[in-house]
Amino acid sequence: MSYQPPFTITPDILNLVVEISEQVGRLNASALNASPQLRKQNRIKTITGTLAIEGNILTEEQVTAIVDGQRVMGSVRELAEVKGAIAAYDALPGLQPGSIKDLLFAHGLMMSEILTNAGRFRHKAVGIHKGNVVQHVAPPAHQVSGLMAELTNWLKQTKDHPLIAGCVFHYEFEFIHPFSDGNGRMGRLWQTLILSQWHPLFLSLPLESVIKDNQQHYYQALEEADQQADSTPFIQFMLSVIAQTLAQNAPVNALQNAPVNIEGLKTPEAILRLIQHNPLMTRQQIADALGKDVRTIGRAITRLQQAGSLKRVGSDKTGRWETSPP
Structure with missing residues (x-):
């Protein structure tokens, strides 16, 4: 394995992995998936949360109406973002985390009504700004294909626990910023996909909604990882979000353990x-x-x-x- 993303597995990270594994062990994914109402509600929370991070102001009630095929008042872009996210998350169970083809396909679904180059890597330089300050300059466009190939190859070969690998991929993906738009929502989507390959429970949990509730800390963790040139701070933050998501959903899942x-x-x-x-x-x-x-x-x-x-x-x-x- 030629490429190795820089990160350190600290005692805090190990403790979080153990805690999350124990939480998952107490929950019953098949029972949760058997409840279409709960699955639908959590999916709506996921879509609303991941788009809200990017500035979409449509509410859970409005997203629910769109899912149900009803007409909703909103900007053309906001409505297109919701429809694209619905399509991408619906396709998630059939995608493979280590496939560039699947990644591009998912981006095409997510951004089809927003970008003319949806489903293709960017061909221009991009940066992340906070006001008038440049927070991050992404690698040059001509390096994107090679960097993404290295990252997905690492993901397919790594022996690290999926809980850690998903966080590392998410950070490295945001660092590369392979698309002209939609990188944040795609990074979150792909981490959910990686987690779901470890345990299908994660297809039914609103992880992105909890990230939205901790949005400022999410950006801070990305910035700290950039400053350190090491994804360790981001790994620890994301694992804490995963643990929080499981804890918030535990009462409902405990109910589902004795199928109702x-x-x-x-x-x-x-x-x-x-x-x-x-x-x-x-x-x-x-x-x-x-x-x-x-x-x-x-x-x-x-x-x-x-x-x-x-x-x-x-x-x-x-x-x-x-x-x-x-």
């Missing part, structure tokens, strides 16, 4: 079925599991309480639900 069949049930009946399996569920977790707005869930819960089918015991934060037979 809610297919075909009306919302009130589905709520009762979910609560019977996990009386500690919050309204937001129920909404996520059913792919519904939390206000819709709140109204349904009120009706169930009024009918005597559901009761809240204790406070909203620390209490639990109790169901009563009809």
Whole structure:
């Protein structure tokens, strides 16, 4: 293996890898994937988050409407970005992380309505600016194909854990900046693909949404890695984001471990079925599991309480639900 990206596996990184591996071991990916409502909701969070980092202001509700084929008010570019992201993430399970052909294909899907050269490496110099200050000057365009070939070959041959390899690839990809536009969303997409090859659970987790919640730290980690000419700071940041994503989704996944069949049930009946399996569920977790707005869930819960089918015991934060037979 000729090319070796510079990074150091620190004790903190090792501890995060162990923590994430234990979290994944406690979750049931097949059960999570069996819930189309939850999978859809997390995919919408993923698309909204990764595009919001790039300045797209469409909300989760608007992205949901686009996914459902409804008309949405927005700029031509914003709507095209959402449609492109939907197509790219839909194609993700059939792509190979070490394939340049697949990478270009995914970029073509992501940017087809935005760039005339979608699906092709850039042919001009690019830089990343912060205000009037140049933060990063990418390698010359004539080096891009060779650098990307070296990076993908390293990815195919590396013995490093996929959790680490995915972070390294993400950073190196952003450093090379192989496309004229769409590099941020493609780097995040490809890390999700690398993680999904290790465990399919990651196809159903909104990792990009959590990156958006930590957007300033995301950029800081990229800058620190640039300054050190070493991706170690970025690896540690991204592993912490992965651990946070798993922790945030653990309650819903714990519910899914004992499969709950809610297919075909009306919302009130589905709520009762979910609560019977996990009386500690919050309204937001129920909404996520059913792919519904939390206000819709709140109204349904009120009706169930009024009918005597559901009761809240204790406070909203620390209490639990109790169901009563009809």
